[in-house]
Amino acid sequence: MASVTLENVTKRYGEEVAVDNMNLEIEDGEFVTFVGPSGCGKSTSMETIAGLTIPTEGSVYIGGEEVTNLPPKDRGISMVFQNIALFPHMDVYDNISFGLRLRKYDQEEIDERVQKAADVVQLGGMMDRMPEEMSGGQRQRVAIARAIVREPEVFLMDEPLANLDAELRVHMRTQLQRLHRELDTTIVYVTHDQAQAMTMSDRIVVVNDGHLMQVDPPLTCYNEPDNLFVAGFIGSPAMNFVEGQATEDGFTSTYMDTPFDPTNYGIEPGQNLTMGIRPEDVYLERDTHLAEEPSRTYEAVVDVLEPMGDEIFAYLLLDEDVEASAEGRGEGQLLISLDPDTVIAPGDDIEIVIDRSDVHLFDTDTGQAITHDILE
Ligand code: ADP
Secondary structure: OOOEEEEEEEEEEOOEEEEEEEEEEEOOOOEEEEEOOOOOOHHHHHHHHHOOOOOOEEEEEEOOEEOOOOOHHHOOEEEEEOOOOOOOOOOHHHHHHHHHHHOOOOHHHHHHHHHHHHHHOOOHHHOOOOHHHOOHHHHHHHHHHHHHOOOOOEEEEEOOOOOOOHHHHHHHHHHHHHHHHHHOOEEEEEEOOHHHHHHHOOEEEEEEOOEEEEEEOHHHHHHOOOEHHHHHHOOOOOOEEEEEEEEOOEEEOOOOEEEOOHHHHOOOOOOEEEEEEOHHHEEEHHHHHHOOOEOOOEEEEEEEEEEOOOOEEEEEEOOOOOOOOOOOOOOOEEEEEEOOOOOOOOOOEEEEEEEHHHOEEEEOOOOEEEEOOOOO
16 A cells, blocks of 8 residues: 655646646545546546656655656556456466566465455456456456556556446446455546546546546535536536526526525625536425425426436426527526426426525636535
């Protein structure tokens, strides 16, 4: 186990700034996931830790030692990537043990380590299988075992599940959590898939455009997003955003308003505000008692329903004049989550309340969060 520190790390490719002055401390034994849209700089950040890229500026530390200019092999790391490259002519045992044999470990130690690594990824009984005789998930587990046998201080994984089908991906998520528990090692993981980031990590590092947007445990990012980017990126379906302005008495917009005392939040009348409402924080009027701090009621028309089995997503129009946009998330539209037994049909006129204890307010101009509840 070892800590990993990025200190003022910047990586430029010509004019392009892939990573912009990143500061991050990953603790010993932590499972930390970089998440963000494609091209935001996740892989580049990881590559500076791996030693596959030298930062243009700044320093990288592993276990307190500066490694900024060290080659990957001297950093005490192991890597697993999206593209699983097993040696096709070698069986599982030979694939897993290849690195140890190359480094001339003695046979007994190799056997012991390979067996232990294979057990961790539950491939113990498959040592003489050839890669072509295995499923994608099994091959990926061989790749992970090959990384484990090196007993690294830090494990680096870049989209290791991207090539697997959805079912296997979910299965491997649990496997990786067990792996982390059993190895008790530091894991730095990269994915664009927020479900992987949310489910496995101690903390997630949300990146956009080369910048750190938030570094926090997954549920903190979900419940208390620091800014509009994190609010919109974490959570599926995404948070509803309602753009409006501050008045002397609260928030106003074309279709929604909320009274509060702006001075309680340091908000100036006239300030551009965005209200953020998660689909699960909206209730039908008859369920008002379920909301901790119910708002006034709003009228809405049901546009489209998506029954998911365990819940129903309802796309609402907040006024009959609202023109529904294709994705159902434009101005005057609201996506809410309902109990699966709700009797409801497209075209229904309904009344809803919003739980003010879970309403977020953002400064539209800076994108920064102001509050995660509106209580007074
Ligand atoms: P992510 O992993 O989040 O998809 P990357 O870290 O791969 O993003 O890339 C960040 C940015 O840096 C992108 O705009 C990408 O085009 C650019 N970039 C990455 N690697 C190189 C490279 N070797 N040469 C030039 N530009 C690169």
